[in-house]
Amino acid sequence: MIVGLPLVIGFALALALLGWGALAVLERYIRRARTIWTVIAIAVLMLSFVPILGVEATSGTKSVLSLMHLAVAAVLIPMLRRSAPKPHSATT
Numbered sequence: 001m002i003v004g005l006p007l008v009i010g011f012a013l014a015l016a017l018l019g020w021g022a023l024a025v026l027e028r029y030i031r032r033a034r035t036i037w038t039v040i041a042i043a044v045l046m047l048s049f050v051p052i053l054g055v056e057a058t059s060g061t062k063s064v065l066s067l068m069h070l071a072v073a074a075v076l077i078p079m080l081r082r083s084a085p086k087p088h089s090a091t092t
Helices: 005-029 033-047 050-054 061-084
Strands: none
Touching: 005 061, 033 050, 033 061, 050 061
């Protein structure tokens, strides 16, 4: 399989939209949405490496795929996390 730029951009955009949607749902129903979303996003990143380990490819190809996963996560996770409103502190 050839992994070209359109495929990479398409998947990154689709996953960004899914992540954004998940964050919006969590913010609506859960108090510590940003923290929970960040944990989920990192777990999804770790799970994204499983197919790379199982695919029959050269180590160079696997390295580049892993770096692409890390690059997308390095941009999306902080960007989406910053876009979320900060939780209000409770005053009593």
